[in-house]
Amino acid sequence: MNALHLMAELIFMPLIAFIVGMMMVLMMRKISARLQRRIGPPFFQPLYDIVKLYGKDTQISHGLIHDIGIIMAVGGYIGAEILLPVPGMEGIAAKGGVITLSYFLMIPSLGMALGVGQCANPNGSIGISRALTAMLAYDIPFILVVFGAAWHYQSTSLIGMIEYQQVHQWGIVEMPLLAIAGLFALQGMLGKQPFEIYIAPAEIATGPMVEMSGKYMGGLFVMQTFQLYTAGVLYASLFLGGGTSFLTLLPKAFLVVALPMSIAFMFPRYKTEDVIRILWKWPVMLGLISLAFIL
């Protein structure tokens, strides 16, 4: 019974993540459309896109590593979903804490780097080298945030953190500076302006995605849904008190994901070295000051 229960959770947690993630993609596209005074895509647009990409007649593979890279990119996030507790379902979250989760969050970028490397497209190589540099930039504040939160809650388990916040106050009230640093890292992690140099459609033709087509592109679209969901739910669990039911958790997660998109169009695009400079300066400084208060 117990094993069956766990199996069901391992299936349902990524599935919920996928469906909610598609809604988040829709929300982001709607927000950018409304900001530009457009109507935006219809409700099922993310689903249409994914089905169409998987249904293409031509599927060009550039080799085995290309295939494995995409599987790593999607699989890393599926691994992350079952470590991310949601109301009613814990998966294996009790066994692997937030540290395991932050390792899992790096796998997709590395998988993409592998896959793009075999495409041998110069735009792709430029894009992925920029993406990995950006990862280096946002991971330092991200690790600081995770460390600070874990120290504050005296637990590396997300379940423990959520329980603490539901008894005491939300994390964002108790350590506001760390929460702001987390938002900075989130902007970089989601690759929104001003940290989207590695996509740069007009300059390097969407960088890492340049040779991706058909189901490979579809895999990346699926990855994006997981990415948004993970970012939203993780931030909500760390700072916004998680949730006792989906009705309280999902609005927080949607709000967290909506923030970067809403402010994205105010910014131009930073160069790669400037991305590192700004991400290693401000959020790290905020994080360190916050750590000084916490420790």
Add this chain to the structure above:
Amino acid sequence: MKKELKIKQKERTNPLAHVFDDFIRFCQSKSLFMLHYCTGCGAIELPPAMTSRFDMERLGIQPMVTPRQADILLITGYVSIKTLKRVILTYEQMQSPKYVIGICSCTVNGGMYWQSYATAKKLNEYMPVDVYIAGCMPRPEAVMAGLQRLKDNIRNDKKEHKGSAWKDYFKRYDYYLGNQQALFGEDWQTPTDIIAEAKLYGLETEETYGKHTKLLEKHQTPLLPQEMRIK
């Protein structure tokens, strides 16, 4: 000379195959990624069609930047002979099902460049065109109507067979290659092996081959990976 060819269709054993096909076709008509090859003045009409006034995204159409990702190749204006080479290279790199839309009179019949020695007059002599949008230049309303027509064609492809013009490129490759060779010379060759693709999809007919493909075989040099060298 006519060749006897047996076209092998893949056997489909899934009883729900047609349902899946219909669903995929529906999604294809709802989600179109567009690569715009802006050659002439028609490009001016695209920004209003994409931005707040007419908003293509509500039809599920969004711009993409590489031929690998795109479904529609949108050619907006006159195609000079030099440009046409690039257009054909781009078209052959796209993933089927792929669609071509010719905007402006110049792609229909040469338009005001009819007497020019340097332009290709009719686009559909060199690649199958799904929808032409005539006008000099067509207004965004016309562009939107053309895109809507393409969506309807894709959706009703099962009955009317208007949304699969891309198959024509494989079925009648000799005709298209002949027109290309007439412009670019006998040794014209693209990096894509169309005949092999036609075999893969089971789309080769007797018109796939002809004297032009023979000429291509004579001049074809095998494609090798580029040598990596630091100068």
